[in-house]
Amino acid sequence: MIALEGVSKRYGGQTVVDDVSLALGGEGVTALIGPNGAGKSTLFGLVGRLVRPDAGRVTVDGLDVATTPSQELARRVAVLRQDNHVAARLTVQDLVEFGRFPHSRGRLTVDDRDHVERAVAHLGLEGYRDRFLDELSGGQRQRASIAMVLAQDTRYVLLDEPLNNLDLRHMGETMRLVREMADVLGKRVVTVLHDVNSAAAYADRIVAMRDGRVVADAPARDVMRPEVLADVYDTTVDVREIDGRPVALYYG
Numbered sequence: 047m048i049a050l051e052g053v054s055k056r057y058g059g060q061t062v063v064d065d066v067s068l069a070l071g072g073e074g075v076t077a078l079i080g081p082n083g084a085g086k087s088t089l090f091g092l093v094g095r096l097v098r099p100d101a102g103r104v105t106v107d108g109l110d111v112a113t114t115p116s117q118e119l120a121r122r123v124a125v126l127r128q129d130n131h132v133a134a135r136l137t138v139q140d141l142v143e144f145g146r147f148p149h150s151r152g153r154l155t156v157d158d159r160d161h162v163e164r165a166v167a168h169l170g171l172e173g174y175r176d177r178f179l180d181e182l183s184g185g186q187r188q189r190a191s192i193a194m195v196l197a198q199d200t201r202y203v204l205l206d207e208p209l210n211n212l213d214l215r216h217m218g219e220t221m222r223l224v225r226e227m228a229d230v231l232g233k234r235v236v237t238v239l240h241d242v243n244s245a246a247a248y249a250d251r252i253v254a255m256r257d258g259r260v261v262a263d264a265p266a267r268d269v270m271r272p273e274v275l276a277d278v279y280d281t282t283v284d285v286r287e288i289d290g291r292p293v294a295l296y297y298g
């Protein structure tokens with residue numbers, strides 16, 4: 047499990063993660079939702095050791111993130127970052143191979159190559175492997191980054207807005223892949239989503255943050271209520287039932 051115990055993070059005078067105690071990485075898919083600036087990416091940064099907490103402790107399978115070597119951590123947790131500023135002069139193949147670095151340290155074995163091939167195929171990137179990242183569309187680049195994370199082959203997968211830049215078809219495909227990572231590959235997936243309908247359709251559990259705190263944490267259906275979403279987002283949200291599923295309407 048990934049455990050946060052009384053974790054706080056401050057920037058200047060602002061507390062952006064505020065005394066959060068939370069267990070993540072149970073079976074299945076967990077969606078992390080909440081308004082811009084709620085602290086979602088910072089929370090992922092704390093788990094991936096990109097951000098140091100001002101208070102509290104983060105552990106992964108009982109290992110303290112503050113003292114565990116990066117390589118060890120990277121074999122357990124893969125993080126797709128929101129601000130994925132990867133070097134433009136890498137090819138798709140290079141990037142996905144980079145996902146194996148915590149295992150291979152640069153020298154790819156047959157097993158490493160196997161993981162790379164499967165990840166490339168999963169994301170439908172076979173035709174793009176020799177393209178440089180700056181020669182791809184935003185959505186293709188996003189899929190290449192997801193392939194890298196998949197190739198890392200960790201038990202825990204944290205995806206920060208994986209649907210960024212994706213078209214309707216690729217949003218659906220990516221969410222089905224997320225489901226498959228959990229159901230077929232047995233991974234524990236935590237994903238930040240702004241589209242609450244994708245969260246409701248594909249996640250088992252929804253954790254909602256607001257102002258650095260967890261304000262809801264329940265099975266997806268229980269979070270998809272007008273009063274809960276109104277509280278999380280501070281706006282009116284209508285929820286309808288379509289084919290037995292809750293669907294939030296936020297336009298009109």
Ligand SMILES: Nc1ncnc2c1ncn2[C@@H]1O[C@H](COP(=O)(O)OP(=O)(O)OP(=O)(O)O)[C@@H](O)[C@H]1O
Pocket residue numbers: 057062080081082083084085086087088089128
């Ligand atoms: N390095 C930093 N220095 C100063 N403030 C920061 C830094 N990183 C994040 N913040 C602030 O912390 C707060 C939380 O940011 P964070 O990126 O975690 O939000 P988020 O929930 O991921 O939002 P979004 O949905 O827009 O991605 C914001 O107010 C942000 O401005």
Ligand SMILES: [Mg+2]
Pocket residue numbers: 086087088128206
């Ligand atoms: Mg963010």
